[in-house]
Amino acid sequence: MSTQPHRRARTRGAVLTAAAVLGAATATAGPATSAGAAPTPPPPTGNRSVNADCSAAYRITQKLDGGAVWRMCWRYSTDAGLILDKVTYQPPGAHAPVKVLKHARLAQIHVPYDDGGAEYDDLTGAGFGWGLQNLKPAECPGGTLTTVKVPEVGQVKGLCTTTRARGHAYRMAADSGSGVYQAQAKDLLVYTVNKVGWYEYISEWRFSSDGTVGANVGATGSLSPVDYNATDGRGWPIGKGARSYATSHAHNVFWKLDFGLDGGKDRIEQFDSTVTAPPAGGGGPTVKTKRTPVTKELAGDAKNMRWWRVVSGTGKNADGHARSYEIVPGHTNTHAGRGFTRHDVYFTQARACEQFASNNIGDCGPRGGDSVDKWVNGETLTTPSVWVNIGFHHIARDEDQQPMPVHWQGFQLAPRDVTAMNPLTPSELASQNGQPDLGS
Ligand SMILES: [Cu+2]
Secondary structure (H helix, E strand, C coil): CCCCCCCCCCCCCCCCCHHHHCCCCCCEECCCCCCCCCCCCCCCCCCCCCCCCCCHHHEEEEECHHHCEEEEEEEEECCCEEEEEEEEEECCCCCCCEEEEEEEEEEEEEEEECCCCCEEEHHHHCCCHHHECCCCHHHCCCCEEEEEEECCCEEEEEEEEEEEEEEEEEEEECCCCCCEEEEEEEEEEEEEEEEECCEEEEEEEEEECCCCEEEEEEEEECCCHHHCCCCCCCEEECCCCCCCEEECEEEEEEEEEECCHHHCCEEEEEEEEEEECCCCCCCCCEEEEEEEEECECEEECCCCCEEEEEEEEEEECCCCCEEEEEEEECCCCCCCCCHHHCCCEEEEECCCCCCCCCCCCCCCCCCCCCCHHHHCCCCECCCEEEEEEEEEEECCCHHHCCCEEEEEEEEEEEEECCCCCCCCCCHHHCCCCCCCCCCC
8 A cells, every 4th residue: 555654544433344454455356146146138239249348247238218228347446446347328229339438437535534633545545445335125226236246355235237217308399289309318327335434435327318427426324423523613513512523524536537439549628618798888798618628637627617528539420520528527625635636627648557546556656656636747648537526525414413314426427429419319300400490
């Protein structure tokens, strides 16, 4: 374990097993048996090569509303937890899947307490991966629970794949008559629950029929009772009167994404819009949007009217537009306490040793640095890795007992020009690509 003097690698609370502090071993394992555990049927005829590189037991394939299909491989690491590989999206009616993500995974959950007395790296310093929880069938409604072989722990029925309704995909009144075009949509959900000390983290990936990807971490379980000691103004009383001050803290969650959109090299672009107030003489406010190619490594800061996208260097949709995915961060509190928590996204040139946003256990050499901010050092981006940091400042409240309601943090990847039209467009509207026919 690459422990630094300032970094605490101690266990959280009293509920960890000895295995949790072993630290550095990166172990990957899957289900001990595929009997009754394989989450998916084989891919449809004509797509046999898809996901050919993971065996059936590690394969997730889900057909959703409209005929959209998501496919991916999964594996499990005692450091990173669930890792998804070779994620593809096949729009309804398309003959081939679109390659979306080569790898998608958590890259750290960093938990600094407001009084400076404790600071945890839950993935590489506090046993996140070993804390995989057995799930009851009721926790995976309508889905499949898969057994994961966790080194030093054993077999854990810990991977849920299921679908969930997300309501309207779209609604549009017909031009004439009382007809309505509307569709109710579904998402594929893939999740695990990992216990770290008193906390339990639900790590969820969501794949929508329209091509959107969501990544969210929900924290639940219990507040850490060893931290009910904040009498210095850095906590909140959660017992009767002025008692049991739970120390405030942050959960800085990092994800690492390696795209390879459409199987080619990715480019990164940043967009900024500036708004000008209406001129005194009349007219409305104006907005100008600027596109900036991100050609070198970047530590990016979220800003009003700023966004980033990952653009395929090769793949185009049927309209001739480059396929891309926009990074859509959810609500975040950026924590300025450490170099690696100071920024909201990082684009780094991909390197095998650069695995975790902080307290990295990959060996990048004595001068290689052990956190993502150190890896932004001017290299040209030819194979970008994308790191997303979403922070939550947790000031406890009475409702946090007991159990603590799930508080979520995460982001979305929204398809931009992956398909030439809304992939769920009903056939009656399929001709309306571009300027609609206004009649004569
Ligand atoms: Cu918390």
